[in-house]
Amino acid sequence: MKNRFLVTLALTALTGWLSAQPIHLHPENPHYFSYQNKPTVLITSGEHYGAVLNLDFDFITYLNTLQKDGLNLTRTFTGAYREAPGDFGIEHNTMAPETGRFICPWPRSEQAGYALGGNKFDLSRWDEAYFKRLKDFVGAAEQRGIVVELALFCPFYEEKMWVISPMNAANNVNSVGAVGRNDVYTLDKNGGLLAIQEAMVRKIVTELNGFNNVLFEICNEPYFGGVQLNWQHHIADLIVKTETNLPNKHLITQNIANGSAKIEKPHPAVSVFNFHYATPPKAVPLNYGLNKVLGDNETGFKGTADSTYRKEGWEFLLAGGGLYNNLDYSFTSVRPDGTYTPGPKSPGGGSPAFRKQLGVLKDFMQGLDFVRMKPDTVLEGGSLPSRVRIHALGETGKQYALYVYNGNHPKQPEPMSLMLNLPAGRYTVTYVEPETGRKQKKKLRHSGGLATLETPAFGADLALTVQAR
Structure with a gap:
C-alpha cells in the first residue's frame, strides 16, 4: 500500500513537472509540440502583430476572442520595427499606432524629434511600462492556453519604414544607427546597433523566462532587407546563452522563406522552421527529414476570401506541418474582437466565420493520435x-x-x-x-x-x- 502511494505521488509530481515546462518539441515526434503535457499543434488566425506595441489595442478582448474560437497561438512584434498608417494597404493596422500611442522596449528621451511626433528614444534605458505590458499580454495569453510567438526583429522593406524606427540614428539620442536600412541586421556594418540589439534580446528573454507559452522568433522575413545569416545565428546563440543560467529554456523559431526552400545546415538551436504563404506546402516534404516543427506562420496577399486561407491551413497540416497562423485583418484597434470587415484592397482576409473554420481544423487534428502519424x-x-x-x-x-x-x-x-x-x-x-x-x-x-x-x-x-x- 505504501509503495503504491509513493508511485502515485511520484507520477503526480512528474505530471506536474511536465505540465509546468515551457512548450517544447514532442519527445516521441518532434514534428509536433508538447504543451501543458499534451501533444499540440498550433493553429490560429491572429492579429497583425501590434498587440503589445499599440497602446490602443485591447489585447484582453482579442485573446478572449481567440480562446472562444478555440485557437491557441498568436504572433506579435517587439516594437524594434513598426509601420505607419497606410503601409501595405492595411486598414486600421495594429502595427501602425496613432501619434503618441506607440510603445517599445526603449523610453522616450527629453529631446524632441521622433519622425512620427514626440521625443526621440533613449536606447540606453528600458521603458518599464513596455515590459509590464509585454508581460501582461503573455500572461493573459498563458491563462487562456494561447502560445505567443514573439518576433524579435523585422527588416525594413522600404526606406520610409527605416525612417520611423527607434533604431535609426535620427530617432534616438545615442548616436547609433547611422546606417542604411540593409545594414541594420549585420555583424560588421550595423553602426553600433548590434550592442543595442543584443541588450534588447537579453532583456526580453530574461523578462519572459518565467512563462511557459513563449516561442522566440529571431527575425520576421530575414530574406528581405540585407539580414545576414550569421547575424541570425548570433541572435540564436545569444538566446541560448541568456537562458543558460535561467530556470526555463524556450524554443527558437526561424523564418526561412516565402513559399518554400530547402534548409541547408540548420542552426542546432532552432526547433521550428517557419515559412510564409506556403501553399502548396512544398516546404514540408523538402524539410521533413530535419525532424523539427515546420510552420506556415503568415498568410495573405491572395484576396479576402476565407476559403483561400482555410485550404492553405488544411494542406499544410495534413502534409505534416505543426503550426499554422493566418494573418487576420479583422482584428483592429477599433475592433479588437475580430469583427472588422477588411476592404477589397486589403492584402488578406479574416473573419469570425473563418476562425470557426480553423476551429474545425483544430478539432480534426485533436481527434487524431497525430504523434504516431507521418506523411x-x-x-x-x-x-x-x-x-x-x-x-x-x-x-x-x-x-x-x-x-x-x-x-x-x-x-x-x-x-x-x-x-x-x-x-x-x-x-x-x-x-x-x-x-x-x-x-x-x-x-x-x-x-x-x-x-x-x-x-x-x-x-x-x-x-x-x-x-x-
Whole structure:
C-alpha cells in the first residue's frame, strides 16, 4: 500500500513537472509540440502583430476572442520595427499606432524629434511600462492556453519604414544607427546597433523566462532587407546563452522563406522552421527529414476570401506541418474582437466565420493520435482529376487522415472516388466538411489491398479519417 502511494505521488509530481515546462518539441515526434503535457499543434488566425506595441489595442478582448474560437497561438512584434498608417494597404493596422500611442522596449528621451511626433528614444534605458505590458499580454495569453510567438526583429522593406524606427540614428539620442536600412541586421556594418540589439534580446528573454507559452522568433522575413545569416545565428546563440543560467529554456523559431526552400545546415538551436504563404506546402516534404516543427506562420496577399486561407491551413497540416497562423485583418484597434470587415484592397482576409473554420481544423487534428502519424502514401492517385491535391497522414493499419483540395472549384458539389491501399481490417470512415464541420460516418470491412471510397458530394475541399475499429 505504501509503495503504491509513493508511485502515485511520484507520477503526480512528474505530471506536474511536465505540465509546468515551457512548450517544447514532442519527445516521441518532434514534428509536433508538447504543451501543458499534451501533444499540440498550433493553429490560429491572429492579429497583425501590434498587440503589445499599440497602446490602443485591447489585447484582453482579442485573446478572449481567440480562446472562444478555440485557437491557441498568436504572433506579435517587439516594437524594434513598426509601420505607419497606410503601409501595405492595411486598414486600421495594429502595427501602425496613432501619434503618441506607440510603445517599445526603449523610453522616450527629453529631446524632441521622433519622425512620427514626440521625443526621440533613449536606447540606453528600458521603458518599464513596455515590459509590464509585454508581460501582461503573455500572461493573459498563458491563462487562456494561447502560445505567443514573439518576433524579435523585422527588416525594413522600404526606406520610409527605416525612417520611423527607434533604431535609426535620427530617432534616438545615442548616436547609433547611422546606417542604411540593409545594414541594420549585420555583424560588421550595423553602426553600433548590434550592442543595442543584443541588450534588447537579453532583456526580453530574461523578462519572459518565467512563462511557459513563449516561442522566440529571431527575425520576421530575414530574406528581405540585407539580414545576414550569421547575424541570425548570433541572435540564436545569444538566446541560448541568456537562458543558460535561467530556470526555463524556450524554443527558437526561424523564418526561412516565402513559399518554400530547402534548409541547408540548420542552426542546432532552432526547433521550428517557419515559412510564409506556403501553399502548396512544398516546404514540408523538402524539410521533413530535419525532424523539427515546420510552420506556415503568415498568410495573405491572395484576396479576402476565407476559403483561400482555410485550404492553405488544411494542406499544410495534413502534409505534416505543426503550426499554422493566418494573418487576420479583422482584428483592429477599433475592433479588437475580430469583427472588422477588411476592404477589397486589403492584402488578406479574416473573419469570425473563418476562425470557426480553423476551429474545425483544430478539432480534426485533436481527434487524431497525430504523434504516431507521418506523411503517408496510402493514396493511389492515378485516377485523380487534374488540379486536385491530396495530402495524407497515417499510422499503418490503425489511422489515416486525408485532405482533398479541389482546385477545379466545381460550381456544384460532386463526389469523388478515392483508392486507398489499406491492410485488411474493419474501419470507420468519417468525412468532414472543412467549411462547416459537418460529418458523415461509414463502416468499411476490407480484405486488404486497394479499397475504393466513394466520397459524399463536395465543393472546394473535403477531409476524412479512416480509423481501425
